[in-house]
Amino acid sequence: MRLVCPSDNxxxxxxxxxxTLFAEDRAATFQRFQDEVPAEFKGLPHAPYRIVxxxxxxxxxxxxxxxxxxxxxxxxxxxxSLTVPRPGPNGSGLGSSPDLSAxxxxxxxxxxxxxxxxxxxxxxxxxxxAKTLYAxxxxxxxxKFWHDHGVRARAYGFPYxxxxxxxxxxxxxxxxxxxxxxxxxxx
Numbered sequence: 001m002r003l004v005c006p007s008d009n010x011x012x013x014x015x016x017x018x019x020t021l022f023a024e025d026r027a028a029t030f031q032r033f034q035d036e037v038p039a040e041f042k043g044l045p046h047a048p049y050r051i052v053x054x055x056x057x058x059x060x061x062x063x064x065x066x067x068x069x070x071x072x073x074x075x076x077x078x079x080x081s082l083t084v085p086r087p088g089p090n091g092s093g094l095g096s097s098p099d100l101s102a103x104x105x106x107x108x109x110x111x112x113x114x115x116x117x118x119x120x121x122x123x124x125x126x127x128x129x130a131k132t133l134y135a136x137x138x139x140x141x142x143x144k145f146w147h148d149h150g151v152r153a154r155a156y157g158f159p160y161x162x163x164x165x166x167x168x169x170x171x172x173x174x175x176x177x178x179x180x181x182x183x184x185x186x187x
Contacts, residue, residue: 002179005172014151015168021149022183036148037141040065044142053157054142059090066090068138075110076103084119091158098160099126105140105158106133127164 005011016022021029030047037044044057059065066089073086084100087093094101099121103109114123127133130153134144143157147166156167 001168001170001181003170003172004176004179005174006176007174008172011172013170015154015170016151016181017146018149018151022181032149033145036145038137040068040138041141051142054140055090055092060092061089063089069104069140072104072107072110072138076100076115079110079112080115081117082115082119083117095159098163101158101160102127102163105143105161107136107139108132127166130166 001016002014003011021032024032026048030045030051033045033051034042040059041054041057044054045051054060054065054068055063057063057065059068069087069091073091076082077084077086082100084097085093087101087104091101091104094104097119100109100115100119103114103126108126109115109123111123114121114126116122130147133139134141134147140158143155143161146155146157147153149155150168154166154168155161156169161167162169
């Protein structure tokens with residue numbers, strides 16, 4: 001998708017899958033996903049239809065991977081002496097703390113001074129280096145896959161993935177046009 005707004009400081013941005021992923025056959029994308037994610041995430045593809053988000057694939061309450069992010073939570077809460085209640089399964093329940101939520105899924109923020117005790121982000125550079133995001137397990141490898149294959153590494157793989165301006169959200173006041181490309185397969 002490309003949004004062009006010349007009167008808004010020349011705004012012209014494109015989001016979506018990178019050209020390779022967009023052009024390849026669905027079966028190839030499903031295989032690419034399988035090849036790039038760890039075992040916990042391999043059950044997410046429901047070929048040939050879709051790749052479901054983790055909560056729908058066993059990461060939610062009662063699922064076999066509901067504790068996947070617990071070590072991230074412990075690391076972040078301990079390092080920053082957080083007083084915010086810990087999230088539930090799959091990092092749920094942090095609606096009022098989007099930076100904490102994103103830190104859990106991206107496996108960052110486990111360094112003292114990243115957050116204040118109330119969960120407010122203190123380290124404004126936390127999202128500035130994409131190489132530090134998803135660098136160590138456990139992380140949300142579903143989201144990582146889409147970021148790795150997104151135009152400008154933009155994707156929306158979990159709630160609050162827009163934290164740090166890393167999502168596919170586009171907006172402007174005076175649009176000239178919106179171009180949407182869709183891949184169509186014969187059935």
